[in-house]
Amino acid sequence: MRKKTNRKIWWAISIVVVLAAALAIWRGAIFMREEAKTPEAANIGSTVEVPEGALSIVDEGATPDDDTDDLAAIQAALDRAAAEQVAVYIPPGNYRLSGILVIDGVELLGDGADQAILTSTNPENGSIDVEGDGAVLSGFAHVYETTVERGNGANDKNSITLRGATNFTLQGLKIDKSSTAGIFVGDESANGTIRGNSLQDTGADGIHITNGSSNVTVEENSVRKAGDDTIAVVSYEENSKTTQDITIRRNDVGYGSKARGISVVGGENVTIENNQIRDTEMAGIYISVEKEWDTRNVKNIVINENTIEHTGTRLGSEHPNILVYASQGIIDEVKFNGNTISNSVHGGIGVWGDGDIGNIYFDANKLENTKGLATNFKSGTIHSEGNTGF
Numbered sequence: 001m002r003k004k005t006n007r008k009i010w011w012a013i014s015i016v017v018v019l020a021a022a023l024a025i026w027r028g029a030i031f032m033r034e035e036a037k038t039p040e041a042a043n044i045g046s047t048v049e050v051p052e053g054a055l056s057i058v059d060e061g062a063t064p065d066d067d068t069d070d071l072a073a074i075q076a077a078l079d080r081a082a083a084e085q086v087a088v089y090i091p092p093g094n095y096r097l098s099g100i101l102v103i104d105g106v107e108l109l110g111d112g113a114d115q116a117i118l119t120s121t122n123p124e125n126g127s128i129d130v131e132g133d134g135a136v137l138s139g140f141a142h143v144y145e146t147t148v149e150r151g152n153g154a155n156d157k158n159s160i161t162l163r164g165a166t167n168f169t170l171q172g173l174k175i176d177k178s179s180t181a182g183i184f185v186g187d188e189s190a191n192g193t194i195r196g197n198s199l200q201d202t203g204a205d206g207i208h209i210t211n212g213s214s215n216v217t218v219e220e221n222s223v224r225k226a227g228d229d230t231i232a233v234v235s236y237e238e239n240s241k242t243t244q245d246i247t248i249r250r251n252d253v254g255y256g257s258k259a260r261g262i263s264v265v266g267g268e269n270v271t272i273e274n275n276q277i278r279d280t281e282m283a284g285i286y287i288s289v290e291k292e293w294d295t296r297n298v299k300n301i302v303i304n305e306n307t308i309e310h311t312g313t314r315l316g317s318e319h320p321n322i323l324v325y326a327s328q329g330i331i332d333e334v335k336f337n338g339n340t341i342s343n344s345v346h347g348g349i350g351v352w353g354d355g356d357i358g359n360i361y362f363d364a365n366k367l368e369n370t371k372g373l374a375t376n377f378k379s380g381t382i383h384s385e386g387n388t389g390f
Contacts (some may be wrong), residue, residue, distance in 0.1 A: 064093020110140030212241030326355025
């Protein structure tokens with residue numbers, strides 16, 4: 001009897017060990033998947049491989065970690081690199097800029113955002129302007145020493161301004177403070193990628209895409225404490241083209257931002273998917289045509305598998321976690337699929353306004369822990385299937 005009992009005990013111990021190992025493997029897999037969703041997976045601040053033949057800004061006269069102005073030296077390096085078709089390298093250190101730096105189709109590469117730092121000392125005139133074809137900015141930080149009020153929203157006060165740039169890449173950058181936008185994509189810039197950047201404390205939008213820009217991917221970025229929307233797609237009637245063909249995915253945004261999370265205020269063919277949006281003062285996702293700003297119509301917007309949590313926190317705003325709103329123009333063919341919407345302050349989902357709101361689709365979305373109305377559909381043709389909490 002004792003041998004049988006011992007055998008049973010060993011079997012039980014073996015089963016427990018196997019189950020524990022399986023659980024550990026499962027938890028590890030889950031952890032790795034969750035890590036892959038965050039901007040950290042994009043190696044923000046990691047070292048960049050600098051190509052052979054790159055010009056060092058130090059060799060052109062820039063001096064790190066002192067009080068001298070390095071603008072002229074760095075601009076000289078960029079101008080020479082454009083002529084010679086080579087990259088520009090920022091060695092470790094903090095370099096000071098007294099005015100606007102212009103990058104015309106050049107690669108500007110640092111040793112990582114925690115090592116290579118460009119500091120703008122003039123809050124009114126500190127943008128890094130990007131133009132031309134094929135520019136790459138990677139592996140450095142751009143910070144403002146001080147900021148001023150947003151005021152007229154001049155682009156000279158942005159951190160980075162794309163002015164008609166094509167085939168551009170912004171990757172692994174850290175943007176800390178600006179008086180207006182963090183990254184401004186304008187003047188019909190096209191075919192660009194904004195990936196794995198960290199932005200915080202901007203005076204206006206974190207990332208703002210407008211003025212007929214197109215074919216831009218915004219992915220795996222972190223945006224904190226934006227002074228306006230964290231990521232915005234905007235088209236004004238005064239623009240010659242509509243901002244279109246924009247993909248916004250796997251970003252982690254909000255965390256004390258002053259307006260909306262991810263917004264489309266005039267635009268076409270925009271995909272918003274797998275983003276985490278938390279703690280914004282107004283709607284987490286905002287799809288709109290605004291009379292107040294005379295924006296263009298909205299069409300063909302797909303919002304897939306985002307997590308929108310505790311947004312619309314501003315007292316008196318009455319913004320739900322998701323808001324579709326038209327005060328003029330037309331909104332049509334907007335599709336919400338598989339999103340999780342939770343912990344609202346002023347309601348889960350709203351669709352309203354005096355404009356012409358057409359087909360709005362909700363498929364397999366989940367509403368949880370909603371204060372206020374779960375859904376408030378005052379306008380539009382609403383198609384709803386397989387949702388929970390509605």
